[in-house]
Amino acid sequence: xxxxxxxxxxxxxxxxxxxxxxxxxxxxxxxxxxxxxxxxxxxxxxxxxxxxxxxxxxxxxxxxxxxxxxxxxxxxxxxxxxxxxxxxxxxxxxxxxxxxxxxxxxxxxxxxxxxxxxxxxxxxxxxxxxxxxxxxxxxxxxxxxxxxxxxxxxxxxxxxxxxxxxxxxxxxxxxxxxxx
Numbered sequence: 001x002x003x004x005x006x007x008x009x010x011x012x013x014x015x016x017x018x019x020x021x022x023x024x025x026x027x028x029x030x031x032x033x034x035x036x037x038x039x040x041x042x043x044x045x046x047x048x049x050x051x052x053x054x055x056x057x058x059x060x061x062x063x064x065x066x067x068x069x070x071x072x073x074x075x076x077x078x079x080x081x082x083x084x085x086x087x088x089x090x091x092x093x094x095x096x097x098x099x100x101x102x103x104x105x106x107x108x109x110x111x112x113x114x115x116x117x118x119x120x121x122x123x124x125x126x127x128x129x130x131x132x133x134x135x136x137x138x139x140x141x142x143x144x145x146x147x148x149x150x151x152x153x154x155x156x157x158x159x160x161x162x163x164x165x166x167x168x169x170x171x172x173x174x175x176x177x178x179x180x
Contacts, residue, residue: 068114072153076161079111080150084170087122111153119152119163123170134162 072079082104111117119132128135128146132154140146149170152163 068116068155072114072116072160075107076153079107079153080161080164082107083118083151084122084149114155116153116155116160119154119159120148120165122148122151124148125169126165128165132159132162133165136164136166140165140167 086104120126125145125147126133128140128142128144130140130142132152133146134152135146136149144167146165146167147169148163149166150164153160
């Protein structure tokens with residue numbers, strides 16, 4: 001009876017050891033498969049990181065453009081009227097606004113940094129361009145001579161607001177011409 005217990009004990013021990021060995025060998029195979037898959041996981045993560053960086057850069061650019069557009073829209077009335085007011089102040093030194101012109105230099109620098117350019121110079125005569133100008137009458141033809149009443153603005157090819165134009169020169173310019 002003692003020998004049969006040893007016999008069965010040997011078989012059970014052999015079976016347990018075999019199970020442990022098989023378990024360890026299957027773990028090694030799984031690890032070697034995972035090790036082989038690791039480079040592709042790293043590549044996938046690197047590509048995902050590059051995509052996320054690109055998306056972040058695009059969002060940053062879009063946010064900057066949105067900020068510039070929103071700010072410009074809030075300042076548009078000031079920006080379109082200021083150059084004409086400055087021209088009037090220069091034409092009439094008795095106006096109290098003469099000293100205020102220098103205060104707007106930082107605003108002009110901001111527009112320059114944003115790539116926003118004025119369309120026209122107040123009171124200058126130009127050829128009418130329906131894309132760049134907003135006429136005071138509906139019967140203007142392209143190429144017809146007009147005067148810039150209020151400047152417009154563009155950023156690259158995009159017109160932010162057209163320059164307001166008229167066939168007749170501004171009244172102050174007429175007064176200047178008459179006094180000469």
